[in-house]
Structures are given as structure tokens and as C-alpha cells.
Amino acid sequence: MTTTQHNELTDAEVGLQEFEKPSTGTWTESFGLDTGPVSLKDIYDPEFYELEKEAVFKRNWLYMGRVERLTRKGSYFTKELPFLNLSLFVIRGMDDKIRAFHNVCSHRGNKLLWDDNPDNETSGSCRQIACKYHGWRYDLEGQVSYIHNAPEFFDFDVEQLKLPEIHCDTWAGFIFINLEETPSKALREYLTPTVAKLESYPFDQMTEVYVCEETIKSNWKVFIDAYQELYHVPYVHSKMNNPDIDATGTDKVPFMIPMFLRYDKHRMYSSGGPKANLKVRSSRPLDELFSSSFYGPTDAPDVGDLGDGINPGNIENWGLDNWQLYPNFSLQNWGLGWYVTYEHWPVSATSHRFVLSQYFVPPKNARERLAQEHAALSVREFVIQDVGSCQALQSAVGTGARDEFTLNDQEVLVRHLHHCAVQDVENYKRELEAQEGGK
């Protein structure tokens, strides 16, 4: 460890301390991954993308939304997933159970729940699910409850007319679906015990939400990668650093992540967040004015205990966990009492729909309200920068100029995500071959 002084601060204070590697020697090896170059063909190859839809998105649990969107019996929201040729809705039943159904009427197959434009998602509340086309209605559990001019129909079995249901389960207030005929794992088992423990975090207190969205010209995995390492931060986000401290060339602060952990196909890192690096701490006059920054409102709300799921690697000076729940859902828990989610929905092999949601404890006054808006805006400015750099990466890798890329140990999560997607596709191909062989 060096002992250089930075404006009277010790190395440890500015976050330049060297972090211990795991006992296996490297993070990459601790994940069970090899350290060689990687192919990134999985971010542009159309053939891979077609297989990935089946192998990844139809065989893993997919995040749909928060339970707070379904406040009462009959509350629903729809989800349009055209890349899977799927339209569905999630609804709270009379028994308070949350279910997911295909958004398709059993009569002539019209879309059941939509407003104005059937391509757009919608939400609302209803006592029965009514088809706009011929007025058929269903109860909140999907059973047909009214058929207009029923005597004109021929023999039918009411049971057969029930809306097709999709496997749906909730964890920590996050609603997930699974498109397998029978899920190979229940949701909790899929998440693994350590990830599941995160449900003790007080998510339910953080109901003030800011959402922004964009269709981005990069493969869904490329944009996830932007949140899986901090190696890019001093370059892509160099202007966000404190301009009063030199941050150029080799002096740029190495944003080292001190802890990476793998849980089956999921992965996470912990870091100090606001406690890690002084160069971005309260770096702007407005951060001080609004008592807020990229790290969240400085005066954390009293949310009580943060639960026993955070900081599973027990790092000192903990400030942030970044959980990457396979395949396309990320969850960032801040020590300052707020959290952020990222959703990445494929549109094509080289584009995807990105949804960023930021959750705060409802503000009690204008000061808290403005601090939250300032944090939400600050995060968005960083993310907008990431969009530019990810689109640049997509178009460059997509030229096929080379097929081997070099990742360092701090990029272990990037390596792991692509590894998991490739493995899922390989396994699926083997299944297809076995089926072919069995014929």
C-alpha cells in the first residue's frame, strides 16, 4: 500500500486502499470461470439471439414489477414482451393472491386489457376483466363470468374457457413470472438462500418512485455490463469527479470493487458507495445545496434496520450492494435508505428496452422532495452517459473486427453474465439435439 497524501487525506480516506482478493487468488477463479479472452458474439449474432430467447428468457424467472403497483383487489398492470411474442397481465385477486395471465380473450382471442393503443402497456383496477370486443368477462381468478348472448353458442365447457395462467410468484415485493411449463425451480430456490435473505431490506417503505425509460441500440447484456464494473467510471464519467482534484491520465482514481460474490447464475458486488471515494463525494455545489447526490439524499430517512441480507461479504465501510439477478433484473440497495432497479428487455439482437426505477421513502416536506429529485436526476445523468458508450461498444463489436476480448479481474461480473447466457444456450442446443436424436 502506498502512503501518498491527497489534499491532507490518507489513501484509505480517498478510497485508494488495496482490497484483499479471495483465497482462490482471483475473483474470476472464485466464480469458477477461466481467465482467458472472451468472445462477445453473443451480443450481435442473430442465431444466438433466437436461441437465447428460448434458452434464457423462457427458462428463468423474469421480473415484472413491484407489488405496490397492485394496491387493491382487482388492481392490474399489463406487460408487453413482443420479443417473446407475449402479452400478459398481472392482477391481484379477491383472495389477494397475485396471478399472471395471458392477455388473450378465450372467445376470439382479442387482447383483453389495453387502452387506446394495444401495443402500449397499461394499468388500472377492475372488478372483472372485460373484453372490449364482444363483452366477455372474467373474474379476477381468470374464470369466465359473463358471455354476451350465451344461448347462441354451441356446447362449451366453462372450465376450458379459463384464461391461460402463467407461473407467478412474489419475493420481497418483487413480482416474477416463469414461462416454463413447470418451472425447474421455485422462485426462492432459483434466487438461492443468500439472495432471498435480501427480503428483510425495508423495500416496502420506499414507495416514492421515479421511472425513466429508453430503447437503446445495444444488446441487453451490454447495458447490464455497464453496471457490473466500475473500471469505466473514471473515463466515461470523468466529468462527474470533483474538478478541484486532479483526475487525469494515470492519476484517475481506480474505482476498485472490494467484494464480488456469485450465487448460481446471479451475482453481486458490494462497495463503499459514498464512503468509498472522496473525489465524487459531494462534488458539486448543487449537491450541497440540495443535500443530495448520485449516492442519494445525504440525510438518510429513518427506515429502521436494513435487514440481514445486505453486505453478504461483510466489507468495512459498506455503502452499496449491486445485485444482478439473472437474467435481466438489477437491484441496487443503498445504505442511505433508497434503492434502484434496472430492467433490460430485448427488442432485437442489437437493441433493448431499458427501464430505470428509483425508490425513496415518501418525502415529508419540500426539502426531502427536492433532495430525492436531485438524486434521481443525478443517477439519470450518469446513465445517459452509459447509453452513449454502450451504443458505441455495440456498433464496434458488431463489426466483427475481432472475436476475442480481454477482461480483467474487476470485470468478473461481465464475464459471468455472458458465461451464463452462453451456457443456457449451449444446454438448450443439447436438448434440441437430444430431441432430434430421439425421433
Added chain:
Amino acid sequence: MTEQLLPDGFEKLEPFAETWALPTMNERYDRRLESTVDDMQVFYDAMTAQAEEAIVYLNQFELDDMPEPALRLLWMLGSLSAVGFAVDIFHEPKVTDSAEARLAWTVTPVP
């Protein structure tokens, strides 16, 4: 003098109210993109001079029961936050190197 838009005591901010007292975060960001950094700097300087005073003033109200002039002041503080990055970091209205990315807000709190 046209109609007073802001609460008493914030007369110096009155010239900016028509441009920057915008009710939604998308409108505030759009206004940033269509403004010059010089114009935003003038707004930024005027706002920062009275921002703390404005926040203290607004804190007396319930968030869901704010008089119109107070609401406008709240929105202008939101605009200050929105233009801040353009003024003191990027020195251009858009986020540098961001292609055409905009990340439109689809859910935001009211007010």
C-alpha cells in the same frame, strides 16, 4: 407588470418563472435542451442565491397542499437541479457523449 407568479419575497426570480416554472421533469429537461448554457447560467446564479431561502419557505407547506405560487417555486428548484449538470459539468445543454439518449420520465411524483 404582469401577474405575479411567485410568492412575495422572490421578486428577483420572477423574470425566470415563465420559462422555468414547469410542472413536469420532462418539461424541465426539454427546456434545458433548448436553452443556451449562458442563459441557464444566469438562471442558475439567480436561483442558487435564493435557493436555501426558497426551500425554507416551501417547507412550511404540506406537499399535497401547496398554493400555486409556492408550487411554481418548487418546480423552479427542480429546474435548477435539472440544469445544474449542463451548467457546471458539461458546459453544453446535453449530456456529453450521450448520442441521442434522453431517458424520458414515465413515472414521477406529483407535485
